[in-house]
Amino acid sequence: xxxxxxxxxxxxxxxxxxxxxxxxxxxxxxxxxxxxxxxxxxxxxxxxxxxxxxxxxxxxxxxxxxxxxxxxxxxxxxxxxxxxxxxxxxxxxxxxxxxxxxxxxxxxxxxxxxxxxxxxxxxxxxxxxxxxxxxxxxxxxxxxxxxxxxxxxxxxxxxxxxxxxxxxxxxxxxxxxxxxxxxxxxxxxxxxxxxxxxxxxxxxxxxxxxxxxxxxxxxxxxxxxxxxxxxxxxxxxxxxxxxxxxxxxxxxxxxxxxxxxxxxxxxxxxxxxxxxxxxxxxxxxxxxxxxxxxxx
Numbered sequence: 001x002x003x004x005x006x007x008x009x010x011x012x013x014x015x016x017x018x019x020x021x022x023x024x025x026x027x028x029x030x031x032x033x034x035x036x037x038x039x040x041x042x043x044x045x046x047x048x049x050x051x052x053x054x055x056x057x058x059x060x061x062x063x064x065x066x067x068x069x070x071x072x073x074x075x076x077x078x079x080x081x082x083x084x085x086x087x088x089x090x091x092x093x094x095x096x097x098x099x100x101x102x103x104x105x106x107x108x109x110x111x112x113x114x115x116x117x118x119x120x121x122x123x124x125x126x127x128x129x130x131x132x133x134x135x136x137x138x139x140x141x142x143x144x145x146x147x148x149x150x151x152x153x154x155x156x157x158x159x160x161x162x163x164x165x166x167x168x169x170x171x172x173x174x175x176x177x178x179x180x181x182x183x184x185x186x187x188x189x190x191x192x193x194x195x196x197x198x199x200x201x202x203x204x205x206x207x208x209x210x211x212x213x214x215x216x217x218x219x220x221x222x223x224x225x226x227x228x229x230x231x232x233x234x235x236x237x238x239x240x241x242x243x244x245x246x247x248x249x250x251x252x253x254x255x256x257x258x259x260x261x262x263x264x265x266x267x268x269x270x271x272x273x274x275x276x277x278x279x280x281x282x283x284x285x286x287x288x289x290x291x292x293x294x295x296x
Contacts, residue, residue, distance in 0.1 A: 001114065003087075004088070004116065005090045005119045005120075005121065006091045006102060006117065008097055008120065008121065008145070009123030010240075011038075011240045012125060012258025012259055013095070013152055013153075014184045017152075018123055018152075018184025019090065019184075020051050021183065022190070023048065024051070029088065031087060032054045032079050032090075033053050033056070033091075033092070034058065034090070034092070035092045036062065036091070036097070037277075038060075038096055039059060039214045039279060040060040041059060041277040042057045042059040043243050043244055043245075044057075045057030056078075056079060062097045063097065073109050073111065087191075095241070095279075096138055096209065096212055098145075100141060102120075118192075120146045122142045122146035123149075123150045124150065124169065125152055125258070126162060126165040127153065130165055131259075136211055140172055143172045148186075148190075150180075150181045150186060151165060151166055151178065152181045152184055153260055156260050162180065166178065209282070211282045213282055214279050215289060216275055216276070217275065217276045218276075218296070219296040222272065228255070228295045231294070232255075232292060233262060237281070238280055238288045241278070243256050245274045246274035247274045251271075252267050252269040253266050253267065255276055
């Protein structure tokens with residue numbers, strides 16, 4: 001049996017940082033990483049692959065929704081075929097995913113003859129969790145389904161916020177291992193033999209969730225990064241996440257906007273072609289991104 005570790009967490013909570021740490025932590029083990037992006041632009045999968053990991057990417061929705069689950073199931077069958085010596089699979093679900101259906105999915109597809117669910121990890125950013133737990137049900141459902149809850153980005157929040165978040169998390173899931181982390185660093189063993197599979201059950205999500213929509217914007221010339229930063233910050237609560245690579249002065253810069261703020265980081269990648277994925281509130285007006293589009 002191949003053990004599965006499922007990693008959940010809302011947009012910008014730190015799942016990719018956690019995966020990059022995990023790649024280094026399990027360097028001596030043959031693991032496959034299946035990375036799911038809600039946006040059609042695969043950013044996270046490429047970042048994990050940069051760590052010299054075996055990565056399978058599924059962009060363009062949630063692997064637990066009706067429209068993408070068939071591809072997800074197919075990829076799990078393919079991993080079992082193409083990586084016969086795999087010692088485990090770590091799945092990063094999209095930020096909107098409710099993982100409750102994973103157990104019944106494995107059983108219905110007979111994949112439970114190949115895989116066993118070892119651990120469900122929920123990564124929490126206090127900056128978004130406290131605001132969204134009541135308005136976006138999946139944010140709390142991810143915590144309820146987890147064996148391990150990482151209260152992440154502790155360096156970005158004060159002690160009172162962390163304590164309040166921890167109290168809420170304990171109320172949602174009193175039995176999970178709860179750790180405070182920075183950059184997703186943890187020594188939790190995702191494949192510990194003593195792990196007990198979570199007792200969770202649920203239904204597949206609908207293909208279209210009215211709470212979210214995504215856009216991918218392209219740039220074919222250098223971008224004014226100051227104007228870009230101003231236009232992204234002006235999106236406010238209409239934008240849950242923005243990430244991608246955009247050109248400036250002949251180099252690609254990594255753009256990352258979450259509830260923790262905006263970072264623009266120069267890379268060594270040369271080029272004048274870039275793309276930026278935006279994940280927006282479903283209620284955000286079409287004109288909300290007009291200022292960003294003008295910059296690009």
